[in-house]
Amino acid sequence: MVACSCSISYEGKRALIAGAADDNGYGWAIAKSLAAAGAVILVGTCLKTFLKSLRRGKFDESRVLRV
Numbered sequence: 578m579v580a581c582s583c584s585i586s587y588e589g590k591r592a593l594i595a596g597a598a599d600d601n602g603y604g605w606a607i608a609k610s611l612a613a614a615g616a617v618i619l620v621g622t623c624l625k626t627f628l629k630s631l632r633r634g635k636f637d638e639s640r641v642l643r644v
Contacts, residue, residue: 588615598622599630600639609639 592611597604597620608618620627630636 586615587611590616591619592616593619593621595621598626600636605639 590611592608594604594608594611596602597608599605604620604622608620612618
């Protein structure tokens with residue numbers, strides 16, 4: 578579960594997160610935290626690696642926000 582512990586609202590803000598090809602890294606955690614705070618997320622990553630993991634179902638559970 579991702580919950581934003583910050584008191585700042587990111588509603589209407591956009592964030593570019595680079596390096597979120599794997600759901601175990603910092604980029605993924607930052608993207609989920611900002612999304613939970615209301616930001617729109619754009620992810621810049623290695624497309625080949627990301628698509629391979631996506632097709633294997635690696636992100637099925639971790640890509641869902643639970644707030």
